[in-house]
Amino acid sequence: MIPVSKITSDHDDATLVDDARAATEGEKNMTLAQGIRIYPKAILWSILISTCIAMEGYDLCLLGNFYAFPQFNRKFGHKLADGSYQVSAAWQAGLSNGANCGEIIGLFINGIVSERFGYKRTVLCCLVLMAALIAIPVTAESPNALLAYYLLAGIPWGIWQTLTISYASEVCPLALRGYLTTYVNFCWGLGQVIGVGVVKSQLGRDSDWAFRLPWALQWMWIAPLFIGVAFAPESPWLLVRKGKMEEAKRNLLRLTSPDRVADFDADKTLAMMQHTTAIEREITKGASYWDCFTGINLRRTEIVCMVWAIQNLSGNSFTGYSTYFFQQAGLPTSSAYDFAMGQYGINMIGVFGAWFLMSRGIGRRTLYLYGLCGLFVMLITIGCLAFVPDKHATAAAFATGGLMLGWATFYQLTVGTVCYSLVGEIPSRRLLIKTVALGRNAYNVVGIVCSVLTPYMVNPSAWDWKKLTAFFWGGICFLCIIYTYFRVPEPAGRSFAELDLLFEKGVSAREFAKANIDVFRSEESKNAAAAVEKDMRVDDGEVKV
Template structure:
């Protein structure tokens, strides 16, 4: 349920950037140019996009405090109510300044959804399903983008103000049913354990467990494991503030999470988003370019299912990340070499580049784009998970802002005019990302959170994570961390 928040709010994020091709939108919010057409100035285009990013960064920081204090459900429900109100700003905006206010305000709940859905998913599912449910978030991103492009394409023939108002109005159909669904969803048992609400944690755990068939599941034993893991993390992690994310073994975990997310942009993601640009340059019509974009986002969703298939074969997150980066590097190099094609074959070069970007997107979604969500959800400690994931997502946004500023200059004929040669630049960065992954990114597949805590505490090399054996009950914890009577009750039941 909470992962679906990503997909249902993503259309609103994608709408603004695609509205710049709408004549009615440009007439309302743009200015008259020398060639007699209306365009939203480049400065305002950058301002609107970065306004959303600023709002998301604020929302990410708020989420690190609010979700841990008030719980995941209450935080999400509050943000959904805010979204309902903020959509009205877009629908009624009289000028571009009002649109900017809407972007910043909507960015705040968007930032909350981006990280809270991942952490909630990692805490409510069993280990065997953890990789699938956390990476499902990425499919929701693709679904949201697909919906946005589809709605925009259906409005291409309209010439009135409803060409851009209808897409905005359609966003109101998502928050209400989601609000109802989240209201009936259970709270995270891990969060309840951290708040010492053990009975409530057990009730939530039973709601998340199917008892319709015979299983070996024991709720008291699972709660005892959660208590033990939380106590162990309290021993390892002295506090639970943002500053603690940069202390001791948590510094290494924060670094990996930040880099895992930053590498999504550093590996050429912003460059690959210009497939329609190269196709248009090759003579493909705007309408067909939108159709091409629809196919690209559909392939992104298929890539998530492909990643599930690869993980079901036992291929680890680290391996998928590493091999994926190597494959992306090779394809970016090929794109760069296409820049050597003579101008007489410009059409063929543009079609080849656009098509290769589609293949790049598929490989990206099979590996880096999807697996990242699983990595960031598994590597952090439970006590600091929200905050480390928030820091990682902020790293993603900051790198994304830089890339979104630099990339247009690289490929624009009126600027640096690198064209396809920009592929060499991104190939170099993707190669460095592959080197970093080989030496620094560990394999969390099949590990409990307590096992991961011990592996990081013992400073096990990333390349040896998968083969190192650990016994979490060999590690003693401070029995006074929680209320002694409550903890003893659950540990006694579990280990009699």
């Protein structure tokens, strides 16, 4: 039972729609500086929870770099004719796919548990699970044990992959949404830089602890993250969807500093959330996985799935084996790790570059489309280096490394970073967690295929394509450009309710940025307001939601 004053605005004459309109206009007119002043605590909490992704970036970076690590190859690989040791292409694919399969399971679990138990409790449970699982690779004696670890560890990783984006998109206003959803990509880069640095530092160590210690260091993430997340506020959007308006208000106030801006009204912001949720209930009758594939949500689910799958299809899976690829391209092992560290450093810096471009008014769609064009050119150029004569092989190897760094720069400025903003904005709030989970699963399914193909392409004991691999991914990247032009819309500057109606009206992707729409005069808005009023049953001066 929730008092009426906790649901509506403090102004008795204000209606739900009026309050929602005022809050929506306030968000749309909010500058970046105002957003930082009003939501400083939301920024910090979002950054904290997103940092969980750094654990996944770190561990998967270890795995990819261990394939070029002599000590790891001696322990888990087999001896080749030239006397060197190599983990077979089959086991490389199997270990990488073990993580992908675990993530698929985790993503589907997250679509259910996060909505039911909340973001915070779900993160805490995953941290406890990871603390126990890290012991497996630290003591592993066979590839089988590593496979079991990556399959099980993939479950919490899969949950974090979508939960962090969902949380960031919900706790922050429109002015901050693009920055904090894309910060997730910075966390990937942070984990990768730390991971490759730790592996490189162990090159001189000859014992098994050269590869066991990097895994053991993962325990350093657990305690600080657990303590921080334990105090984090829950998403007000999630609480509104569950009808817990009083709790939603308390958490909204924990995320904001309303005293810094005179015209900020928490009740009106809650009215906007309630109005948007009601509109989505009018448009989408259910909130199950099946509902993601019905009506207008089918289009939204398709776009989210493709936007994330394109990350792998544009060549990302190819660069995920960068250290191993550099080594096979002719670089010394130490130089290969230097180039890899540079690439992962770009992964972090590129996020800030993407923020700069977005702050200059360049839309998500534009960045994504032109980024793919740049990646296509880079891949074709790398493929052409395969035809350089053998006498210039060393120069061609270093040129390949330079182009891979150029590819990473283009990728992180555009596709790699902007993807996280798109997948956090395009789904409806009601189906957000499930749609993002399906999208990331599309990424993982494509990743499984790529993880099978790529080791065979670059492994000298298999197909041994070396630089010619880039031609294959260049052709796939060209198809991604065509898809993006016709199907990916521009969500920048749109409220969640506006995006709902743009999809409801069937506006084409190329017209999203120019379309004029008034959410609060629409038939859906009127029906939503009526539905909210109907849901409120007065009982002894209180309202039950």
